[in-house]
Amino acid sequence: MKPLISLDNICLKQGERDILSHISLTLREAEITSVIGPNGAGKTSLVRLILGLAQPTSGHIQRTPRLRIGYMPQKLTTNTTLPLTVKRFLSLAHHSAMTTDQALQRAGASHLGSSSMHKLSGGETQRVLLARALLAKPQLLVLDEPAQGVDITGQEALYQRISDLRDELRCAVLVVSHDLHWVMAKTDSVICLNQHICCHGHPQTVSSDPAYLTLFGQETDPALAPYVHEHDHAHSIHGDVIGEGCQHD
Amino acid sequence: MTDLLLYAMAAGLMLVTATGPLGTIIVWQRMAYYGDTLAHSALLGVALGLMLETSIELSVVTVCVVLALGLGPLHRISGHNLDSLLGIASHTSLALGLVAVSLQSGNSIDLNSFLFGDILAVNLRDLLLLGAVSGSCVVLLMLNWNGLVALAAHRDLAQVEGRAVVHLEVLQMVLIALVVAVGMKIVGVLLISALLIIPATAAGSFSRSPEGVALSATALGMISVIGGMLCALQLDIPAGPAIVLFASLLFFLSLLSRYWKRTI
Numbered sequence: 001m002k003p004l005i006s007l008d009n010i011c012l013k014q015g016e017r018d019i020l021s022h023i024s025l026t027l028r029e030a031e032i033t034s035v036i037g038p039n040g041a042g043k044t045s046l047v048r049l050i051l052g053l054a055q056p057t058s059g060h061i062q063r064t065p066r067l068r069i070g071y072m073p074q075k076l077t078t079n080t081t082l083p084l085t086v087k088r089f090l091s092l093a094h095h096s097a098m099t100t101d102q103a104l105q106r107a108g109a110s111h112l113g114s115s116s117m118h119k120l121s122g123g124e125t126q127r128v129l130l131a132r133a134l135l136a137k138p139q140l141l142v143l144d145e146p147a148q149g150v151d152i153t154g155q156e157a158l159y160q161r162i163s164d165l166r167d168e169l170r171c172a173v174l175v176v177s178h179d180l181h182w183v184m185a186k187t188d189s190v191i192c193l194n195q196h197i198c199c200h201g202h203p204q205t206v207s208s209d210p211a212y213l214t215l216f217g218q219e220t221d222p223a224l225a226p227y228v229h230e231h232d233h234a235h236s237i238h239g240d241v242i243g244e245g246c247q248h249d
Numbered sequence: 250m251t252d253l254l255l256y257a258m259a260a261g262l263m264l265v266t267a268t269g270p271l272g273t274i275i276v277w278q279r280m281a282y283y284g285d286t287l288a289h290s291a292l293l294g295v296a297l298g299l300m301l302e303t304s305i306e307l308s309v310v311t312v313c314v315v316l317a318l319g320l321g322p323l324h325r326i327s328g329h330n331l332d333s334l335l336g337i338a339s340h341t342s343l344a345l346g347l348v349a350v351s352l353q354s355g356n357s358i359d360l361n362s363f364l365f366g367d368i369l370a371v372n373l374r375d376l377l378l379l380g381a382v383s384g385s386c387v388v389l390l391m392l393n394w395n396g397l398v399a400l401a402a403h404r405d406l407a408q409v410e411g412r413a414v415v416h417l418e419v420l421q422m423v424l425i426a427l428v429v430a431v432g433m434k435i436v437g438v439l440l441i442s443a444l445l446i447i448p449a450t451a452a453g454s455f456s457r458s459p460e461g462v463a464l465s466a467t468a469l470g471m472i473s474v475i476g477g478m479l480c481a482l483q484l485d486i487p488a489g490p491a492i493v494l495f496a497s498l499l500f501f502l503s504l505l506s507r508y509w510k511r512t513i
Binding site: 052076088 | 276277278279395396398399401402403405406407408409410411412450453456457458459461462
């Protein structure tokens with residue numbers, strides 16, 4: 001599969017604080033890569049680096065020229081004084097390779113076209129954001145916690161839709177998720193992030209990796225895995241790993 | 250007298266044609282305080298213009314643009330809140346402007362006309378300049394409208410989609426600076442940002458599309474200019490503040506209409 005974007009030994013500092021250190025990864029065409037990790041692990045910072053919204057302190061990011069990225073932000077905080085219908089919101093996209101109706105249909109939001117953006121529920125908002133991300137027929141789809149504010153059945157449908165879209169558009173997908181069940185069952189590659197990449201690889205490899213188990217517990221059924229954050233190592237106030245532990249590459 | 254009134258009315262109407270859509274963008278971006286700061290710094294521009302004996306409009310635009318472009322880096326370097334910095338910049342430049350104007354030799358300058366405007370003193374040259382500036386402002390806004398609305402709706406999304414967000418932000422600032430420089434004559438540096446913010450905020454109650462809000466803002470601005478000037482003539486009060494008060498009145502009426510719509 002063709003690599004679309006490669007991060008080579010990326011570090012990001014905020015003042016004296018390390019947000020991300022020594023991150024190397026490659027996103028490939030038609031591959032779903034998921035990022036999991038505890039709060040404050042730098043997941044959103046990683047997403048912003050990949051999107052080009054932030055610049056790394058050191059390291060190198062290589063992108064395919066004219067890479068079309070579709071981005072679905074964590075949530076939409078539009079000003080309520082800016083009146084927008086869903087269709088008008090979609091028409092704000094810079095490039096469109098399909099009509100707004102096609103995008104809405106692909107995102108499962110056809111019925112929402114003339115609704116006001118400010119009156120949508122959490123799940124509806126996410127579908128509209130997905131439609132906007134799809135408009136440019138992206139080569140890379142970046143989803144930052146897409147299931148936030150969506151109820152359980154809606155989450156399942158949303159994740160199924162993401163898998164379908166990958167098959168249909170052959171795009172790479174990068175998704176930040178808390179849903180370990182889906183991550184383990186449906187994604188091609190998992191990045192377990194805690195300021196550094198704790199482990200990285202195929203879900204099966206990752207789920208038996210000691211670093212993963214220390215972050216997410218020893219449960220055999222990932223669906224039941226409690227979202228806990230237990231360290232075999234400690235972090236200093238700056239986020240550096242102190243002492244032993246994290247015995248992997 | 251009729252010439253004077255006609256000029257004044259035309260000047261006011263031309264100004265609000267530009268402040269309507271520009272003001273809506275400012276309100277959506279939550280940049281109301283930004284407009285205020287740039288407007289206050291205009292007095293410093295006036296003082297510089299008088300000192301260097303250049304065109305006052307030119308020096309005002311220069312000072313506003315320099316301040317607007319300087320605020321971003323200052324915010325990043327100092328680490329202070331942007332609203333604190335805006336407050337500091339706003340009042341420092343206003344105070345500095347007042348001091349600098351008062352130091353001018355000759356001192357035949359009417360400070361009030363800069364602070365509160367003097368719409369009845371508008372001459373043909375002012376009118377032409379105002380027409381040119383408002384016209385180009387409206388054209389630039391129309392050409393970049395979708396980008397500006399996208400920026401206001403979600404900056405990150407706009408940037409990821411490949412919009413030149415920094416260019417758009419600079420454009421906004423330059424347009425604010427230009428409008429302040431020409432609008433100063435009409436309502437003065439202390440009140441010019443009112444024409445940007447009040448009609449635009451009131452217009453939010455009357456429209457369901459971004460374009461509708463921009464047009465309503467201009468319409469409300471025009472009503473304010475006409476109503477304010479008529480009041481000023483009838484009651485013999487200064488025109489600039491009267492126009493602003495009329496806009497405020499429309500804003501309160503918009504609140505009432507919103508409340509009324511909700512109850513039925």
